[in-house]
Amino acid sequence: MFHAFSTEISAFLLKVHPGHAANTSSKGNLTIELDNGNPYFYPGSTVSGNLIIEPKKPLDFKQIEVKLNGLGEVRWSETHGSGEHQHTEHYSAHEDYTRQGIVLVTSDGNYKLPSGRSVHRFQFTLPQNIPASFEVSGGHVRYVIKAKISRNGMFADLKNEILIIVLGYLDLNTVHGAKEVASGSASMTLCCCCCASRPIEAKLTLDKTGYVPGEYIKIHGTIANMSNSSMKGSSCSIIQSVKQIATNKSRTVTNSVAKLQGPMCGRNLNVQVSENLQVPSLPPSGLNFCNIMTLEYLLELRVHTPTCHTTLRSSAPIVIGTVPLIMDDNYMGYSPRTDSNYQQQSQLTSTPTPPNYFDWAH
Template sequence: MGVKNFTVQFHDNKVIYSPGQPVNGSILIELEEPMSMKAVKIKFSGKAQVSWTETRSTGKTTYTVRYSSREQYFKEEVSVYGEGSVGSFANSEELPAGQTVFPFQFILPPTLPSSFEGAHGHVRYLIHASIDRPWHFDPKTKAAFTVLDTYDLNLETDARISPTAEDSKTICCWCCSSNPITAMVRADRTGYVPGEFITVNATAENGSTRKLKLTRASVVQKVRFMAVAPHKKTRTWRKSMADIEGPAVTRRQTIQWNNERIQIPALPPSELRNCNIMIIEHYLEFRIVLPRMSKDLCVKVPIKLGTVPLQGITPYSQLPPTMPPPGGEIPLQPTTTAPPAQPPPYQSRLYTYHPLNPFAVPPPSYMAVAGGEVAIKDDDDNDHMMGGQSFAPQYTYYDWSQSAFTYN
């Protein structure tokens, strides 16, 4: 069709923004030969969408119900060439062969939810571009970018509270019940940022005569998707995003987890503030895996994942682990072995990072969400879409290997 290249390019490859910031970039069109066209259009959009289907039966009839809801945060379209444009391209009808670049700038609204890609919904920010060719299929391209709502844990009154949960159950065998199996778990606090470690203390008490297979601690993400059509309904999704395992518990035995650590991967901020059709929750789950035919004993405590870490937290190096921390599964940014004599401090609105400060919080970086890219095909995409087929939001991540808070 003569279009060799049609892409959205972000200025300085910046693809992560905060609400209220300008998004700068350009549309690149490379043609093999001159092309007649009505216009080149760019559309900026931000929206949340929830959708899933359920099968229903009435007598011998089976049908599918689609549940959905949608929020539009912004949508703006401009013409940069041909009809509707201004300047030297206003009356143009043929784009010459070779490369043509159309710069753009769009200022984001001051209040937006963070980008999110979930099982039954998403919050997605896109830049679309299209070449309007009458009586032809319109070539299209698009690119997604990440918007991050600042979630400051220092403003949360319960972020420093150490949550605890306990529960027990019995195993039934024929007509008899065992003595109780009890689980207790405690996290060192409630508020964390991705990259930090949750310090887990737990007890697993086996009062039964059966061996319990293993114990496990997990960081769990739970999402509630809320549809409004054809009527209100909620679907819940949950998944373990990181976990560590402990030993089995033999009969009449009690085991202790003492300052075990589980690292939080790159995940979206809790709550998904400013979105009314999805809610994200995170919690620490401690599980005792029971014998077959018995439901596992599970206790959980809520945690909050933010983008700005708590000030003045206890250095990790004061809490030596009894199990080795996970390693190698999360790529870390390169570091230098010999910092300069007077390294520049990292300034933020709430704290200062200085590499020579033994209690320094490491500087924030960004990492693609745990789980990687997902397809982002829209209903109005055609077979001539030339970009933006997949996307992984990036979230704030604190590399604790650059801080004295880690183990040596």
């Protein structure tokens, strides 16, 4: 199993059982249950299920309602200055993608919910032009179903909520340049005692730019160490780069979402890099219809230099999609997963089977 997409999304997803959420209190149970227990949806699809109420005794209430909220948010703080001049600036932005609500039952105070089990249907339709669900440090796109029984007087309301996952869609065959070779190069010198070494160079080449989860990226490259110092090692990583756009400032957050170790490189040596790195479950590039975050990916070759020196990084841009490229018969890079969420990944259909986004949480 690949590394989790991020610790933030892992922690958040594990708070909610996919497709089912129950809240038990001294007053009884309030459960949100999605049809077929399925928490995955495409934009434009119908979200339906049951609100199950099980009071332990007749319950006073004013209103029972269910809401579907979709929103994006970025939020972070930065500290500037020092001593008595130190201050903290806060940056944030948010946007709504959908706000829908259904009032299931109302009461004028003369009617109580009877004890026992009652089931109430709800249904929403997701808008077409909304971004995929996404979690990263300092930002998120979330879609949440919330249920509430509003109580009379001083009694506390009963509440529950469940997360649903909106899947992104990106056909790589429609992306300009997705079939083109991707490459990158970088060089540096080691400076010790005011004396610069001969250069260290890293070059990498990928046979194409576009990939889908489950596919292997064929990495070819060279590390030319012309210095008199041996390198500590090398690695290849898929880097997720997220630009977060607040009201009056922006920042970029990067995460390594998949990684493997590369070859060692001694002094005055050239080393060939030939690795296959499988793409884990990831949302597609772009994060379309989100105006406060953009999402890009890089394949990065790192050369780990001796202590006290900066790591040398050579990178090439890649595009992550959900529908794979149609390549020549001799291209063998795609190795589909065997679980049910990947079985149709290589088929070009109007509704491709999505990757299992809950792989992030394992």
